[in-house]
Amino acid sequence: MGPGPDGGAGMDTVRAAFRDECARLEQELRDLTGADLDRPTRCPPWTVRDLLAHVATGVGRLADMLAGPAPERAEVDAAGYFGAAKFTPQVDRDRIDSARRQAPAGVPEVVAGFARAWRATDAAVAAAPAGRLVRTRHGDAMTLTEFLRTRVVEVGVHGLDLADALDRRAWLTPTAAEVVADLLRAGRRVPGWDALTLVRKATGRAPLTDAERALLDRAGLRGLSFGG
Numbered sequence: 001m002g003p004g005p006d007g008g009a010g011m012d013t014v015r016a017a018f019r020d021e022c023a024r025l026e027q028e029l030r031d032l033t034g035a036d037l038d039r040p041t042r043c044p045p046w047t048v049r050d051l052l053a054h055v056a057t058g059v060g061r062l063a064d065m066l067a068g069p070a071p072e073r074a075e076v077d078a079a080g081y082f083g084a085a086k087f088t089p090q091v092d093r094d095r096i097d098s099a100r101r102q103a104p105a106g107v108p109e110v111v112a113g114f115a116r117a118w119r120a121t122d123a124a125v126a127a128a129p130a131g132r133l134v135r136t137r138h139g140d141a142m143t144l145t146e147f148l149r150t151r152v153v154e155v156g157v158h159g160l161d162l163a164d165a166l167d168r169r170a171w172l173t174p175t176a177a178e179v180v181a182d183l184l185r186a187g188r189r190v191p192g193w194d195a196l197t198l199v200r201k202a203t204g205r206a207p208l209t210d211a212e213r214a215l216l217d218r219a220g221l222r223g224l225s226f227g228g
Helices: 011-029 048-067 089-102 107-127 144-165 174-185 195-202 210-219
Strands: 133-135 141-143
Touching: 011 048, 011 107, 011 144, 011 174, 048 107, 048 133, 048 144, 107 144, 133 144, 141 144, 144 174, 144 195, 174 195, 195 210
Parallel strands: none
Antiparallel strands: 133 141
């Protein structure tokens, strides 16, 4: 498949990034301890356990979406999906409460649940026809490629949150880093930063100096509403 509607990566690239990042996260989960699951994250009040439940739910959504009817036309792209309306206080409360209710008790359940979720989505994407449209739980009509791009953002950026909470080196894969950075850049160049640095700084996962904030402003990077 060719490039996305905004000139970004096409389905083959986005799907490879999704698979790479999910497989890497699954690998990182296998040596967690029960105490690790109770560590706090930068997405309060979530612990590592809660954040993993949120990520597993997020990566698994497409299987159900693809089982439903397709909308007639796409109305939102990946950047538009991360709009402020999805991070109102009420929506945030619902998101937080849902993750805490669904959080598995132990490491084996965490690993199995995440592995099952992302593999079900990958299989559903593989079986979907080219050009398939989906409707999100928020009512957005999107192309499958654009929604899968949002899943790469979710698992990749929250992977940075999890790595920091676990005192591990960031494991963001090169393919996922480029997909997320490409979405943030919107075709613009940000000189001097690699993809990981750009993703960290543009999503609030690393501090910005005044000079760096001015650099982002000059580059015209997209502002994504992206919380916990």
